[in-house]
Amino acid sequence: MAALNDLLPATAVRLGVRVADWREAIRTAGGLLVETGAATDTYTAEMIRNVEENGPYLVIAPGFAFVHARPSPAVLRTGMCWVRLDEPVEFGHETNDPVHLVVGLAAEDSGAHTAAMAALARLLADPERARALQDAADPDALRAVLAGTQGERGDRPRDEAAERERTATGRATTGRPAAAGDQSPAASAPAAPEQTGGAQAHHTILTVCGNGVGTSLFLKNTLEQVLDRWGWSRHVTVEATDTISAKGKASGAVAILTSREIARTLGEAGIPVQAVEDFTSGPEVDRVLRDIYDV
Known part of the structure; x- marks a missing residue:
């Protein structure tokens, strides 16, 4: 699977960009995808339409928008771009505005970029690395900062003890302190779910976004890290999917995790639908998971 720097050439990075609004921010990102041969101009219009139709769910963490659309003929190859704004702009998100970082993705399919998304999610959840990105000249x-996320295993943090401590403190991309009542998932992991009669169950949880190739992967990665710390990875499978597919898959799942905007579009799914504000926050996902299982 492709690493971050494989998908993000230096020519797809712009720092200190000034834009008038969120549409211009997306046009800037789309322009970089066009310049680097990842997509056509049509894809930029598709990214803007995605926000117009589904709302600002792409703002998945404080100050961070991950802009993309569905795989389409407008995508020429899987690639990414990075736009750091000189002055933040409003996307209309209730809690995560204003946005100062816009990362764009053009995906040919839902598979090749998953390792890169996992690495980026870990990076943005790490206050020190997030600050290093903000300060990169x-x-x-x-x-160079992005390359530091790639360990030998590629899809797991290199320092699990440090990762547990970071998650316990509740700091995310903004470095904000933990809210009252935050606990370390590693220190207070509940017992694994059981079926009737005491046998251990195996469950599926869906992470859902508008297209199933971008923001749902961020949330999937954060949820899987919490499940790892709980020791539940053998008992719960996490599947990232889109809004259309989620309704058909809901009957085989125990819950859906998604953004507030996507939760509204899903309507009645027949299983609990939990909204997550910060897709990179382990403590928030931990609390949502405890609510699902009432532990």
């Missing part, structure tokens, strides 16, 4: 410095 040029594209090469930024790519």
Whole structure:
């Protein structure tokens, strides 16, 4: 699977960009995808239409918008771009505005970029690395920080103890302190779910976004890290999917995790639908998971 720097060449990075509004921010990102041969101009229009139709669910963490659309003929190859704004802009998100970082994705399918999304999610949840990205003076410095997310295993944090501590403190991209009542998932993990009669159950949880190739992967990665710390990974499978597919898959799942905007479009799914504000926050996902299982 492709690593972050494989999908994000230096020519797809712009720092200190000034834009008038969220549409211009997306047009800037789309322009970089066009310049680097990842997509056509049509894809930029598709990204803007995605927000117009589904709302600002793409703003998945404080100050961070992950803009993309469905795989389409407008995508020429899987690629990413990085736009750091000089002045933040409003996307209309109730809690995560204003946005100062816009990362764009053009995906040929739902598979090749999953490792890169997992690495980026971990990076943005790490206050020190997030600050290093914010302070990077040029594209090469930024790519050096991104390269630091790639360990030997690629899809797991290199320092699990440090990751547990970061999740316990509740700091995310903004470095904000933990809210009252935050607990370390590793220190207070509940017992695994059981079927009637005491046998251990295996459950599926869906993470859902408008297209199933971008923001749902961020949430999937954060949820899987919490499940790892709980020791529940053998008992719960996490599947990232889109709004259309989610309704058909709901009958085989125990819950859906998604944004507030997508939760509204899903309507009645027949299973609990839980909204998550910050897709990179382990403590928030931990609390949502405890609510689902009443633990």
